[in-house]
Amino acid sequence: MTVNSSGLYFIGDIHGHKLKLIHLLRGAGLLNERLRWSGGAATLCFLGDFVDRGPDGIGVIDLIMQLQSEAVATGGQVVAILGNHDPLLLSAYWFPEHPHSVGKTCKDVWLLNGGKENDLARLTAQHIQWLQHLPAMLLLHDKLITHADALLYYDYGATIATVNQAIGAILQTPDFDGLMLLLDRFTQRLAFADARLDGGLRAQQFLGTYGGNQLLHGHTPISKMTGKPAVFVTQPLIYADGLCVNLDAGMYMGSEGFVYEAKNQRS
Numbered sequence: 698m699t700v701n702s703s704g705l706y707f708i709g710d711i712h713g714h715k716l717k718l719i720h721l722l723r724g725a726g727l728l729n730e731r732l733r734w735s736g737g738a739a740t741l742c743f744l745g746d747f748v749d750r751g752p753d754g755i756g757v758i759d760l761i762m763q764l765q766s767e768a769v770a771t772g773g774q775v776v777a778i779l780g781n782h783d784p785l786l787l788s789a790y791w792f793p794e795h796p797h798s799v800g801k802t803c804k805d806v807w808l809l810n811g812g813k814e815n816d817l818a819r820l821t822a823q824h825i826q827w828l829q830h831l832p833a834m835l836l837l838h839d840k841l842i843t844h845a846d847a848l849l850y851y852d853y854g855a856t857i858a859t860v861n862q863a864i865g866a867i868l869q870t871p872d873f874d875g876l877m878l879l880l881d882r883f884t885q886r887l888a889f890a891d892a893r894l895d896g897g898l899r900a901q902q903f904l905g906t907y908g909g910n911q912l913l914h915g916h917t918p919i920s921k922m923t924g925k926p927a928v929f930v931t932q933p934l935i936y937a938d939g940l941c942v943n944l945d946a947g948m949y950m951g952s953e954g955f956v957y958e959a960k961n962q963r964s
């Protein structure tokens with residue numbers, strides 16, 4: 698596939714599946730055979746959840762960091778936002794033995810959620826700093842980007858800048874209680890789902906608060922919304938009267954994933 702040099706591309710939750718990621722990027726023309734950025738001036742956005750469940754979360758982060766610096770050189774841009782598994786890994790790194798809930802430490806909870814010892818062992822100061830500075834939400838052209846299909850962002854502010862500042866402060870401190878509360882709030886999902894009577898209205902209000910004409914998110918594997926097994930999920934799920942786009946293919950559940958090219962809807 699030839700890359701659209703002014704294109705806007707998205708990839709959802711990768712969860713350590715680096716080989717699938719390479720395959721996706723190669724297929725979209727965003728990565729060449731030497732595994733270097735070939736996206737020219739295109740924009741590529743990752744929706745968080747780089748680690749846990751799959752085999753090589755640190756490898757995924759390394760590749761994204763590499764693409765970020767290479768893309769700049771050709772006028773492109775690679776951006777990434779914070780998932781919930783990314784701060785979950787940090788909680789296991791900073792507070793491994795700290796009690797989380799009855800009889801469980803932070804590290805226990807991370808392991809129960811697919812944490813990989815191999816990722817924890819390879820986590821460097823550079824990775825930590827990168828994770829600590831990921832924005833929780835972004836506006837790219839006319840698209841609002843979050844990891845989660847959840848209202849938790851309201852708890853941190855009414856603008857993108859205040860939300861990113863508040864969540865960034867928790868990770869940069871790091872603030873144990875704030876981190877536990879953030880991870881707890883990140884268990885929310887399906888806030889805008891068609892299964893809810895008020896899903897569309899909530900999506901409208903969410904976009905009204907933060908901006909953008911469509912919300913692109915990950916976090917909830919599409920198969921959990923449609924019942925279709927993840928191995929058959931090859932495209933995004935557009936729902937809530939077209940206001941929401943779910944980009945979580947469920948790569949850890951067996952999907953090969955997909956690259957989504959957003960069309961600008963400027964009128």
Ligand SMILES: [Mn+2]
Nearest residue numbers: 710746916917
């Ligand atoms: Mn996820």
